[in-house]
Amino acid sequence: TKAHDYTKYNNWATINDWVVSISSANANLISRQVIGNTYEGRPMHLLKIGKKTGSTKPAVFMDCGFHAREWITHAFCQWFVKEAVSTYGSDSEMTNLLDRMDFFVLPVFNIDGYEYTWTNDRMWRKTRSRNSGSNCIGTDPNRNFDAGWCTIGASSNPCSETYCGSSIESEIESKNLANFIRSNKSIIKAYLTVHSYSQLLLFPYSYKYGLAADHSELLSVSQGAIAALRSLYGTKYTSGPGASTIYPAAGGSDDWAYDLGVKYSYTFELRDEGRYGFLLPESQIKPTCEETMLAVKYIASHVLKNL
Ligand SMILES: NCCCCC[C@@H](C[SeH])C(=O)O
Numbered sequence: 001t002k003a004h005d006y007t008k009y010n011n012w013a014t015i016n017d018w019v020v021s022i023s024s025a026n027a028n029l030i031s032r033q034v035i036g037n038t039y040e041g042r043p044m045h046l047l048k049i050g051k052k053t054g055s056t057k058p059a060v061f062m063d064c065g066f067h068a069r070e071w072i073t074h075a076f077c078q079w080f081v082k083e084a085v086s087t088y089g090s091d092s093e094m095t096n097l098l099d100r101m102d103f104f105v106l107p108v109f110n111i112d113g114y115e116y117t118w119t120n121d122r123m124w125r126k127t128r129s130r131n132s133g134s135n136c137i138g139t140d141p142n143r144n145f146d147a148g149w150c151t152i153g154a155s156s157n158p159c160s161e162t163y164c165g166s167s168i169e170s171e172i173e174s175k176n177l178a179n180f181i182r183s184n185k186s187i188i189k190a191y192l193t194v195h196s197y198s199q200l201l202l203f204p205y206s207y208k209y210g211l212a213a214d215h216s217e218l219l220s221v222s223q224g225a226i227a228a229l230r231s232l233y234g235t236k237y238t239s240g241p242g243a244s245t246i247y248p249a250a251g252g253s254d255d256w257a258y259d260l261g262v263k264y265s266y267t268f269e270l271r272d273e274g275r276y277g278f279l280l281p282e283s284q285i286k287p288t289c290e291e292t293m294l295a296v297k298y299i300a301s302h303v304l305k306n307l
Pocket residue numbers: 067142195196197202206242246247249251252253254255267269
């Protein structure tokens with residue numbers, strides 16, 4: 001497999017090797033587990049990053065690569081892990097976060113789809129599961145969760161890019177993620193799911209226009225987070241509830257996590273605003289990841305202050 005490079009897009013084989021090497025090389029801060037396999041049988045590796053204290057710590061859960069073509073997101077999760085271990089001990093904010101919390105990082109949620117974008121179709125979005133009775137393949141995993149499932153902004157047509165699936169958590173990938181979060185919901189205080197593109201920081205709800213109970217706090221934290229992001233290179237984000245800020249979309253993992261009780265639930269839409277879209281040049285990986293680090297740290301620090 002090709003050598004891993006944080007400033008390039010790495011294929012899954014390279015990422016998979018990286019998961020093993022970075023966790024082995026930083027056993028004091030990183031542990032690795034598999035939360036299940038994908039439809040095509042690839043292991044979904046989850047990294048847990050934080051100082052090992054022997055006792056359970058509150059945690060932030062972050063996933064990347066829900067949608068296969070959103071390559072900058074896979075790059076960000078790798079960048080986050082690298083930054084965490086390389087700035088622990090030097091960056092006071094990161095050190096404090098890792099001493100008192102854990103970060104669960106799922107670098108690639110939709111592995112089958114990601115592989116497919118490398119081998120066949122760079123613009124693939126969905127999973128690669130076979131739909132009975134149709135020649136069309138895949139479900140939109142971000143319409144597949146138990147949150148107003150398939151009521152709005154989703155399609156029951158397997159050929160649609162926003163196909164909600166044959167049932168709630170029909171995708172094994174969704175089931176694996178949901179099972180992990182359900183089993184750990186008492187410690188998971190924040191859920192961050194990283195997508196691209198549009199430069200948005202979204203929070204519940206997308207399955208309805210009604211405001212979340214924690215709307216004002218979620219809004220103010222999102223405003224602080226995008227201000228932190230903007231402080232580095234001036235990149236402008238917009239934040240707000242999904243339904244009114246981007247479009248109504250039921251079945252999302254963020255809405256589901258929020259209704260499960262994970263209060264700080266956010267969807268990131270990273271760079272850019274459409275010039276390159278999903279084909280963001282590798283030259284923008286570093287700046288995109290560095291600025292996004294500031295937003296993630298802002299949210300995590302707020303969570304820590306409000307435990
Ligand atoms: N849970 C819905 C959050 C808002 C939509 C996010 C975008 C990311 Se590509 C989508 O899933 O269409």
